[in-house]
Amino acid sequence: MNIIRCLFVVIILVSVSCKSKVPVKNDQITNEKAIEKQPNIVVLLCDDLGYGDLSSFGHPIIKTPNLDALAASGIKLTNFYSTAPVCSPSRAGLLTGRSPNRAGVYDFIPGLKKSEDNRDLVHLQADEVTIPSILKSVGYATCLVGKWHCSSRFNSDKQPQPNDFGFDHWMATHNNAAPSHHNPKNFIRNGEEVGEIEGYSSQIIVDEAIQWLENKKNDKPFFLEVAFHEPHEPIASPENLVQKYLEYTDKREEAEYFANVENVDLAVGRLISYLKKNNSENTLIVFSSDNGPETLMRYSRAKHSYGSPGVLKGMKLWTNEAGFRVPAIMSWLGKNNFSGTSDAVVSALDLLPTFAELAGAPLPIRTLDGQSFKSLLDKGEFKRDKPLxxxxxxxxxxxxxxxxxxxxxxxxxxxxxxxxxxxxxxxxxxxxxxxxxxxxxxxxxxxxxxxxxxxxxxxxxxxxxxxxxxxxxxxxxxxxxxxxxxxxxxx
Missing domain, CATH: 3.30.1120 (Arylsulfatase, C-terminal domain)
Incomplete structure (x- = not known):
């Protein structure tokens, strides 16, 4: 009997031990209920799209019916801010939830050329914790298509690349699509050169995104970043769309810009249609821009830069509002959350902590400048604790x-x-x-x-x-x- 009693005690102790968990900080405890309902998350990011460039944000000519419909079904944000008024720091801030200055990304990252100010060293460093890496840690599949622009050495083992920050699959360019948005030649897919691809960049990267979703061989929730090159120079647009806008302007370059924005809208429409058909139960879509619109002829190739700041002062590269207040739309497919127009002050810095909360993922133990806006999605209410x-x-x-x-x-x-x-x-x-x-x-x-x-x-x-x-x-x-x-x- 003593032997049986001892065996019984051992069994109980083992059972209790197996059910116990390693102690963690309270703010890092994974929410098991959240994991059961982890949403798919899609971030759509334009390049140099101005606050006034969508018809739902007041543009009198450009037609963006798909994005307008997304805004009508979700939340139109009128006080949304990018993390910088120029591309590379803006993207670094979005991915990390931290001011890009903390990451050391102060300006756009040029191609590799040794300089006195060490600008050639600049890249998103390996110790930065990103949205895809956090989501991947709680079971997400992750993908980037489009523009990277977070390293001076692109596709090089001398600096971290997208896969080092949690992207399972990526097809991207260092900076702009080259030689233009039409038939680009500079895409890299998972470290391998792709060569020339026929078509327009916005449609090409949506094709890649849909193909990745089609080939995904598991039921994992997914994080997908679609980083459009448009409407950044060098602009190229489908001729049928250009002809449409030549009815509104006698400047071909302006018509090409208008057509460029509509071509993004068409690409977004195709992706949303796919998501509604295949992932309509629980998919959060966030659309925005990396910074404000380029100034016409600020440099010699900026001849198509007819972007609109709307009612805001300034342009790209300004710290006045038009430099970093950008259009933003959020829509949660399959959820009856808050919808309407919100004037809550929200930043791209807030995406990481928000997505982490939605996914039941722990936050990194480091200084974050963003905060979760889950309450905005749930109830339409959000107030910042810390200024931007x-x-x-x-x-x-x-x-x-x-x-x-x-x-x-x-x-x-x-x-x-x-x-x-x-x-x-x-x-x-x-x-x-x-x-x-x-x-x-x-x-x-x-x-x-x-x-x-x-x-x-x-x-x-x-x-x-x-x-x-x-x-x-x-x-x-x-x-x-x-x-x-x-x-x-x-x-």
Whole structure:
């Protein structure tokens, strides 16, 4: 009997042991119910699409019926911000949920060319935790199609590539489709050159996305990023669409731009039709842009750049609103969640923590600048706990640092010894001390709820608010500066 009793005790102890879990922090406990209902997640990201470039956001000519229908069925976000006013840092911020300055991506990443400011070293570093890597850790299949632009050495084992950040499958270009959107020759699929592909880039990458979904051999939930090259230069558009828009303008280049945006809409329409047919039960779709519209003829090849900032001030590369306030639409297929127009202040920084919460995934143990907006999807309510801060040292406008806190936006110049900080592309060991010595000066304050086009500086009219926001601004910028990555040749 004693032997039987001992065996019984052992069996009980083993059973309890098997059911126990390794202790983790409370905010990292995986939600088992969430895993049972993990949504598919699709991010659609345009390149240089302006706040006013969709018909649902007020464009008087461009036709975007598929995106308009997506907005009508879901949430149209009128206060959505990209993480930077230019491509590479914007993408780095979206993927990591952190200010791109923390990742050391301060400006667009050019092709590899050694430079004094170490810009040739810039890439999304291996220790950055991304949306696909987090989702993959809780069972997701992951795919990227389109534009990467997060490394100076693309398709090289000397820097991390998309697969190193959690993408199971990828077909992408370093930067723009080349020689244009038509019949591009520079796509890489999972490390292998693809060669020339007939067709237009927006349609090509949707083809690849659908093919990946068709070939997926399991029932895993999926994360799919579709990073369109359009409407970034060099623009090429189907002739039938160009002819359609020549009825509205006598400038062929403008008609080509309008047609370019509609071609994206057609590609989005094809993908949504596929998703509705095959994944309609539980798929969250997020559409936006990496930054605002390019300025016509800012450089010699920008001859098609007829993008619209709508009612906003500025353009791409500005820290005024049009530089990084962008159109955004969210629609959750198969869910009866909130729908309508929302003026909640949301950022691409918020995608990572939101997707993690929806998937029941742990957050990375590091500084995040985004926060989950799940409450917006559920109830249409969301309020930021932390302001949004941008420091873009190569901005076209004078005030290169900006912060939005509630309805208020404050901007400031950077000066060293009463002289404007020179334009810089990168923070490195040769300019770190100089940049960190710069002082915020010459502030302006706007109430964006009352003054969306930043026309009236209220710093004198609202002294109490100004002093409060200014103090917060200085603290937030200093915290960001201290956390910014500095590039050295030893990296």
């Amino acid at each position: 801060t941008w420091a873009f040292y190569d901005a076209i406008n004078e005030r290169r640092v900006a912060m939005r806190s509630g309805d208020w936006k404050i901007m400031g110049k950077l000066e060293v010894d009463n002289k404007e900080l020179p334009h810089i592309h990168n923070l490195y060991d040769g300019n770190e001390e100089f940049v960190k010595s710069a002082q915020l000066t010459d502030f302006v304050l706007f109430n964006l709820k009352e003054d969306i086009n930043e026309s009236e500086d209220l710093s004198q009219k609202e002294p109490v608010v100004f002093e409060q926001i200014k103090k917060e601004f200085e603290i937030q910028y200093q915290e960001l500066l201290e956390g910014s990555h500095v590039w050295t040749r030893g990296d």
